Amino acid sequence: MAIKVNIDDILDLNQIDYNVNTIDSLSLKMTRKDELNLALESMYFGFRAMTYRPDQRLAQLGLARVHHRLLYFIARHPHCSINELLQIMHISKQYLHRPLRQMIEQGYILQQTDGADRRVRRLDLTAKGGELEYELTEVQRKRFNKVFRTAGPVKEKHWREVMAMLGEQIEF
Numbered sequence: 001m002a003i004k005v006n007i008d009d010i011l012d013l014n015q016i017d018y019n020v021n022t023i024d025s026l027s028l029k030m031t032r033k034d035e036l037n038l039a040l041e042s043m044y045f046g047f048r049a050m051t052y053r054p055d056q057r058l059a060q061l062g063l064a065r066v067h068h069r070l071l072y073f074i075a076r077h078p079h080c081s082i083n084e085l086l087q088i089m090h091i092s093k094q095y096l097h098r099p100l101r102q103m104i105e106q107g108y109i110l111q112q113t114d115g116a117d118r119r120v121r122r123l124d125l126t127a128k129g130g131e132l133e134y135e136l137t138e139v140q141r142k143r144f145n146k147v148f149r150t151a152g153p154v155k156e157k158h159w160r161e162v163m164a165m166l167g168e169q170i171e172f
Contacts, residue, residue, distance in 0.1 A: 071137075079123070109125060
């Protein structure tokens with residue numbers, strides 16, 4: 001049974017107090033540390049805004065953010081192996097094991113043996129998993145679309161560049 005959620009019926013993220021300081025750092029002669037703290041706060045509050053609605057929905061289902069990440073990446077890499085998913089997500093087998101097992105048991109993810117190599121397990125979303133992934137991710141796509149329309153294409157491009165640099169510089 002598919003559960004349909006009207007995005008407008010869920011709490012408007014504009015009602016959340018973000019408490020992000022947008023004061024021009026040059027006019028206050030802020031230190032570099034203060035500027036970096038503002039960047040960290042912006043990232044924290046932005047991330048909270050992007051995950052708020054999906055986290056609420058996941059909590060209703062007894063799931064967490066890691067489950068959404070699994071659905072998201074399997075949707076973008078259908079029929080991937082477990083090892084491929086580990087590489088894509090940059091996570092360990094230990095981190096993946098429990099949430100993946102839960103998603104399989106609850107009917108969101110289908111795990112099948114590879115036809116060419118029986119040792120390999122391939123992952124796909126079930127119809128139920130595809131519906132949930134769409135519901136959770138569409139809220140985030142709409143939020144990005146609204147923000148990027150307001151910010152404009154140049155700022156969107158710069159945001160993507162900064163996020164790509166942050167993602168490339170992961171030190172484990």
